[in-house]
Amino acid sequence: MSRVVCLSDTVSLVRMVREEVTSSGHLLIPLPGSRLNDALRHAVRQAAPDVVLFELTNTLDNPHIYFFLRADQATRQVPVIFLSPMPDLDMFARALGADDYLRLPFDRSALHRALDAFLETPALVAPRIEVPRPTVQRYASLMQRPLVSASMMGGMPV
Numbered sequence: 001m002s003r004v005v006c007l008s009d010t011v012s013l014v015r016m017v018r019e020e021v022t023s024s025g026h027l028l029i030p031l032p033g034s035r036l037n038d039a040l041r042h043a044v045r046q047a048a049p050d051v052v053l054f055e056l057t058n059t060l061d062n063p064h065i066y067f068f069l070r071a072d073q074a075t076r077q078v079p080v081i082f083l084s085p086m087p088d089l090d091m092f093a094r095a096l097g098a099d100d101y102l103r104l105p106f107d108r109s110a111l112h113r114a115l116d117a118f119l120e121t122p123a124l125v126a127p128r129i130e131v132p133r134p135t136v137q138r139y140a141s142l143m144q145r146p147l148v149s150a151s152m153m154g155g156m157p158v
Helices: 011-023 038-047 062-071 089-096 108-118 133-144
Strands: 003-007 027-031 051-055 080-084 100-103
Touching (some): 051 062, 100 108
Parallel strands (some): 051 080, 080 100
């Protein structure tokens, strides 16, 4: 199970991200994305994320949070995916060195693809069950037998 930190103050965005992340078998840790302080620094370090989803906004502290993520030893190598409705998001992502970006609003499949690129999603493989050959033959012979019909008399089997 991978840990995904979502730095966002938009409740609807966090809710949508939570549904996608948890349905893929990962843990979501939502944190505020508008104010850089010691509590946020500590929470991100303690979460030890495998990927960070970061809502890039126009608030003053918002870009500082990204710089903290890249400067801190604990999160320096963690992939960061920007989420934003800004029209020039691709330029910001390239200039700042983000690992990926998604323009808001986005569809769930785009988020799923972006997460799959950075997380090891466990493959859902049906278990292979080995059944002994005599058991299969016995089952096959039972399926070929004619149905036994019971006689009913007054609602009771005879």
